[in-house]
Amino acid sequence: EPEVTQTPSHQVTQMGQEVILRCVPISNHLYFYWYRQILGQKVEFLVSFYNNEISEKSEIFDDQFSVERPDGSNFTLKIRSTKLEDSAMYFCASSEDRGRQYFGPGTRLTVT
Amino acid sequence: AQKVTQAQTEISVVEKEDVTLDCVYETRDTTYYLFWYKQPPSGELVFLIRRNSFDEQNEISGRYSWNFQKSTSSFNFTITASQVVDSAVYFCALIGNTNAGKSTFGDGTTLTVKP
Numbered sequence: 001e002p003e004v005t006q007t008p009s010h011q012v013t014q015m016g017q018e019v020i021l022r023c024v025p026i027s028n029h030l031y032f033y034w035y036r037q038i039l040g041q042k043v044e045f046l047v048s049f050y051n052n053e054i055s056e057k058s059e060i061f062d063d064q065f066s067v068e069r070p071d072g073s074n075f076t077l078k079i080r081s082t083k084l085e086d087s088a089m090y091f092c093a094s095s096e097d098r099g100r101q102y103f104g105p106g107t108r109l110t111v112t
Numbered sequence: 113a114q115k116v117t118q119a120q121t122e123i124s125v126v127e128k129e130d131v132t133l134d135c136v137y138e139t140r141d142t143t144y145y146l147f148w149y150k151q152p153p154s155g156e157l158v159f160l161i162r163r164n165s166f167d168e169q170n171e172i173s174g175r176y177s178w179n180f181q182k183s184t185s186s187f188n189f190t191i192t193a194s195q196v197v198d199s200a201v202y203f204c205a206l207i208g209n210t211n212a213g214k215s216t217f218g219d220g221t222t223l224t225v226k227p
Contacts (some may be wrong), residue, residue, distance in 0.1 A: 043203060043205075045215060050213075055212035055213070058214075091157060098213045101215060103149075105155075105156045
């Protein structure tokens with residue numbers, strides 16, 4: 001089965017620093033997503049991206065967050081100035097249509 | 113607005129018991145998709161099943177079965193003859209057709225299967 005990949009698997013950063021989380025979606029997929037899961041809680045939608053623009057974003061996705069598809073294969077999530085509460089597992093997902101989403105293995109972000 | 117409710121926070125069973133995980137959903141969309149995912153301690157989300165709103169047939173895959181009932185907005189998941197390896201957090205999720213692909217997840221049910 002095709003896979004979504006994410007790097008790094010674990011990122012430790014200091015509060016106030018910028019981080020970029022990277023994802024390589026499945027090659028023929030057109031829709032891309034980021035989700036967040038704070039430890040012990042449910043998975044929360046952050047943003048969806050289609051045709052090089054944001055389709056929908058949640059209240060969590062404020063001005064500190066941005067997404068980009070810089071080169072036709074990668075899909076990145078940038079957090080400009082990390083806060084302690086940004087510590088979470090971040091999942092990237094992609095889909096061919098609006099049906100099944102294929103999730104990557106996640107990046108665990110720890111903000112100290 | 114979309115909502116998924118998994119009322120059971122934690123379930124503990126003994127190996128070989130059957131267990132049913134409940135999922136109730138709300139959506140205004142007439143076309144939608146329902147999913148179940150397994151999240152083992154390693155943290156990844158493992159896809160188990162997708163069901164379209166227009167297909168109410170129940171499904172069985174090995175020890176797993178799913179009961180979709182539109183009349184009660186429920187999509188319950190049963191594990192037959194549970195095994196220790198089934199221990200994980202299980203999430204039910206919903207994608208409505210008008211929501212740009214946004215998945216709404218339930219809070220999850222932590223299943224512990226004891227030997």
